[in-house]
Amino acid sequence: MHHTAHDRPRTVRRRTATLATALVLTAISPTAASAESADPRPGLASTTQLMNTIRDVIGFAPRSTGSVGGRRTADYVARRFRAAGLSNVHFETATSYAWAAKDSSLSVAGRTVPSFPVSHSLIAGPTATGTRTLGPKGRTAGIVDVGGRGIGSTDVRGKWVLFDLKFELPLAALIPFTTFLWDPYFRILNTEALFAANPYLTNQATVTDQATKAGAVGVIGVLSDYFDSNRYRNEYYRRSPMKIPGTWITKKAGAEVRSRLTTSSKATMRLTTTRSAVTARTVVGFLPGRSKDTLMVQSHHDSQGPGAVEDATGTSEVIALADYYGAQAKKRGYKARQKTMMFATFDTHFTGYQQHQAFVKKYITDRATPYNIVANATIEHVGKRATVDKDGRLRVHDDHEPRGIFENLSVPLKIALDAAIVRRNLHTTAVLNSTLPSKLLGGIPTDASFVLQAGVPTISLIAGPLYMYDDADTIDKIDQTQLRPVALFFADMLDKLDATASTTIGQGSLLGLKK
Incomplete structure (x- = not known):
């Protein structure tokens, strides 16, 4: 591999890093x-x-x-x-x-928003099979924007919850468990790498569980830590079967939606899912x-x-x-x-x-x-x-x-x-x-x-x-x-x-x- 001058190995003496004291x-x-x-x-x-x-x-x-x-x-x-x-x-x-979705779409305030269904959403339970649907016309309801925070005491009953999907496990969080580091090019011991997002642990299950318990119609997830793609295929979270519908939109689409939101804004989601053993x-x-x-x-x-x-x-x-x-x-x-x-x-x-x-x-x-x-x-x-x-x-x-x-x-x-x-x-x-x-x-x-x-x-x-x-x-x-x-x-x-x-x-x- 070719290395630029920025990538070339440096000794520990040439780089002062307070985090290095915690590592071997x-x-x-x-x-x-x-x-x-x-x-x-x-x-x-x-x-x-x-x-x-x-x-x-x-x-x-x-x-x-x-x-x-x-x-x-x-x-x-x-x-x-x-x-x-x-x-x-x-x-x-x-x-x-196996889970599959079809007829998926989202519109907010009458405008179509590019979206992608949340994988394993709109199911009846951990071992439930069959088809569930929001109907040919979809489901229309108001929107409550909770941003990157939890739902807490916010009244979301009968509403779509608009939230920011956050990636919650940066490399920096793993430093206490690190016993040895081989990083001769200092690609880990820098701020960009230590605090970069990765999709292992997210707030998805927490928000969707809270939304379900609070009586929300479903969720619209803004991929706020992601690149410009809405094709985020999350795993099935077995401890939190997602009974409500959900869809992903990009950070850019989320900003556009939020710029038009009013207290009377409504969203319509269409989604049909099939789950089979x-x-x-x-x-x-x-x-x-x-x-x-x-x-x-x-x-x-x-x-x-x-x-x-x-x-x-x-x-x-x-x-x-x-x-x-x-x-x-x-x-x-x-x-x-x-x-x-x-x-x-x-x-x-x-x-x-x-x-x-x-x-x-x-x-x-x-x-x-x-x-x-x-x-x-x-x-x-x-x-x-x-x-x-x-x-x-x-x-x-x-x-x-x-x-x-x-x-x-x-x-x-x-x-x-x-x-x-x-x-x-x-x-x-x-x-x-x-x-x-x-x-x-x-x-x-x-x-x-x-x-x-x-x-x-x-x-x-x-x-x-x-x-x-x-x-x-x-x-x-x-x-x-x-x-x-x-x-x-x-x-x-x-x-x-x-x-x-x-x-x-x-x-x-x-x-x-x-x-």
Whole structure:
């Protein structure tokens, strides 16, 4: 990657940052890190091969749960797992719910406003199916603008609630959980990055729950922290099924609506939604080891739009690692690894995580299989950094989105993890201890959350680019320069985990002593 003068590495002495005192910073230069990365691990996929897999996966989009694209993607991953030499390749299934909208429109004070329906809105309940509609003429009501604040005691009964969708988890909020930072180009330790918006945690569920309880007709969400797109495809928030209708409008459209609002202004929304029960398919395959203690390698293959960064990249990384370790097992004189390896790409990431919960129940909490999952490695979102420019347009930069690795490993493994980050130059990466955020938030914002909550030591790589819930998540957003380094990093850690006694992997074992 080409670096401008602004991007070139600087030592800590040349940059005064009050936040740096809270972080552990390495003094090794990126050049030194690259030199240590000289071992290419022959047989591990090249960037070109990783991109070929990504193109295949994108070609099935949209890969929504229960869709033709979703089924074709699962079939493709299963074929790749079998070709890699994995055994017991099969689908884990669960019931989930597909949602679709049609006849969606919004007008305010008689003027049409470009809009996009809030995903999973206007449903009857968590497991409810069927069609719901606002009717051929839609629903007309007055508007109450609550801005970016909660509804509180505002009277919204029988009204549309106009609110600002806020992204509530900037990088700065994760500093208390950061134990190590590899940021040689200072792309994290700057104000723009630390306070940039990402779509992981929002006020959507809070506002819609309040609106429902207060008797509002529905909500009109202004994408105030977003770029100039209304095609924001939010996940299904399983704790807050959205029974009222909703639609998204851009920040610019919101400003225009607000400029015309009067106390007598009315809005008309049209929306028809259909929700149906579907079968989710998670693809699982195994590379047997000398024991049933199992290392799990995970991502998710479903998407709502093109899903290039989220998560064709993660799926490609899992397949690449399956190919790599499968090829080793085919070599003459191969000695089986100490631990079994499980490779999995999940479904239901956007529709309620039903498959994740069913998997944890079967493989971990109720343990209905012979496999004892002793560690998890989850890979998601290898993508370029994006910001919103002064005109509201999405600006994609030629460097990686700031990312985190959530972990709850023993001290020796944590030291090995930090070293592997530097060795493979996974720059712009913060290591985050997962224990406290898991307790405070009821999980972590990654696909590994349910496995972690079930007590499995976890290494979970995640980034939150602004475009990841949008149709703008296209192949040009992938940071190709980091695809192979990510694979190398995880191969390093999987080998380290295989060589570590199962009882000394987790954070609870402190210095790597047996529990």
